[in-house]
Amino acid sequence: MRAVVAEETTDGELILRTRDGDRDAFEALYRRYARSVFGLALRRLGDRGRAEDAVQETFASVWRGARSYRPERGPGGPWIYAVARNAIVDRSRARSEPPVEAPEQQSQEAGPPARAEASWTAWRIHRALEELSPSERTVIELAYWSGLSQSEVSEYLGIPLGTVKTRTRAALARLADLLEEELR
Amino acid sequence: MTERPEFRELVGDDLSPGERARLERVHELLVTAGPPPELPPGLAEPPGESPGDSLIGLPRRRAGAMLALAAAIALVAFLGGYVAGRNGQGEGFSAIKTLQMHGKGAAEAASATIEIGGPDTSGNLPLRVVVHGLPPLQAGSYYEMFLTKHGKPIAACGIFTVGGRNATVPMTLPGTARGYDGWIVTREAPGGDTHPVVLTT
Numbered sequence: 001m002r003a004v005v006a007e008e009t010t011d012g013e014l015i016l017r018t019r020d021g022d023r024d025a026f027e028a029l030y031r032r033y034a035r036s037v038f039g040l041a042l043r044r045l046g047d048r049g050r051a052e053d054a055v056q057e058t059f060a061s062v063w064r065g066a067r068s069y070r071p072e073r074g075p076g077g078p079w080i081y082a083v084a085r086n087a088i089v090d091r092s093r094a095r096s097e098p099p100v101e102a103p104e105q106q107s108q109e110a111g112p113p114a115r116a117e118a119s120w121t122a123w124r125i126h127r128a129l130e131e132l133s134p135s136e137r138t139v140i141e142l143a144y145w146s147g148l149s150q151s152e153v154s155e156y157l158g159i160p161l162g163t164v165k166t167r168t169r170a171a172l173a174r175l176a177d178l179l180e181e182e183l184r
Numbered sequence: 185m186t187e188r189p190e191f192r193e194l195v196g197d198d199l200s201p202g203e204r205a206r207l208e209r210v211h212e213l214l215v216t217a218g219p220p221p222e223l224p225p226g227l228a229e230p231p232g233e234s235p236g237d238s239l240i241g242l243p244r245r246r247a248g249a250m251l252a253l254a255a256a257i258a259l260v261a262f263l264g265g266y267v268a269g270r271n272g273q274g275e276g277f278s279a280i281k282t283l284q285m286h287g288k289g290a291a292e293a294a295s296a297t298i299e300i301g302g303p304d305t306s307g308n309l310p311l312r313v314v315v316h317g318l319p320p321l322q323a324g325s326y327y328e329m330f331l332t333k334h335g336k337p338i339a340a341c342g343i344f345t346v347g348g349r350n351a352t353v354p355m356t357l358p359g360t361a362r363g364y365d366g367w368i369v370t371r372e373a374p375g376g377d378t379h380p381v382v383l384t385t
Contacts, residue, residue, distance in 0.1 A: 030230035030231075035220045038223055038224075047334050048335050048336070049334045050335075052335070056227075060231075118216070121216065122216075125217035129220060141219065143189050165194070165196055168195065169194070169207070172194070173203075175210045176206045176207060179213065
């Protein structure tokens, strides 16, 4: 009989259960992190096909390498982030086409430390979004990335404007709780 | 690009200064992070019975398929130089290489076979794409086939529709085509801004 995975089960507990061959725990980790890993891989690799490969390699590594996780060293999220980053670096090294020629002018893009920090922040934000209830996540996604105004979100969802605002505020507050570390 | 949402419109004016500052910081993080990407259909579900094996197996399988495709393209390009020098290539269509495509997303049950014929006297390669199970299209929509590299469409091969979910579609590939590693078929609608992949090698 398969074990049940409660929503409040921590990432670390899921990794430990994955180590013991618990497929439900592994699938719960996949559902929590697949989008975040894919987003990270897309940002780093800039190619959907290779990003898909990186996601697959990440979770293969999670399955095979869960025994290397040490809960006393920290929570599970950063461990999965490190596994994903390694898979992405491997995928990046494996690319067959020649590197792009170095530009003559100095790049305006952020340097490696800033990029790493931005990647980690985006990872945490996207992971935190997965923690919201579907109704809260929907209003956030519509408000931030659909281009709709709050009135248009209200019309689109068929709920009163006040409810949209209440939900949006509650969702932001929940995200603030989840992202406490980033907000310090 | 999506417009940046107005924080005040989102939360109103009746927050305490402390809470307002806290939520505004989250607001800035959301704007900076941008939207999480949608998972492609192939990643929507966790992997099958043996995650370590199947997950590693897929890239290998894909790499193998890519090698096969690259070999096929190299082969037909080589044959282009040989056969083009001959007088004609016989009557009818004769495939020198066959490749399989499988359905994705809403067309998961679909499939197709790409038959690559020998080059004609101009060095172009006739293709015959035999499609099964593609969903019927709305008026004005069509399917489009592309050569791809690393999953990105690089060169269009042709457009088609289906009758009764099946179709046999003749197309042509330049014999000079090089460096591609796959094919996809997308569903297109006039003025549409999405191009869902319905078939892939």
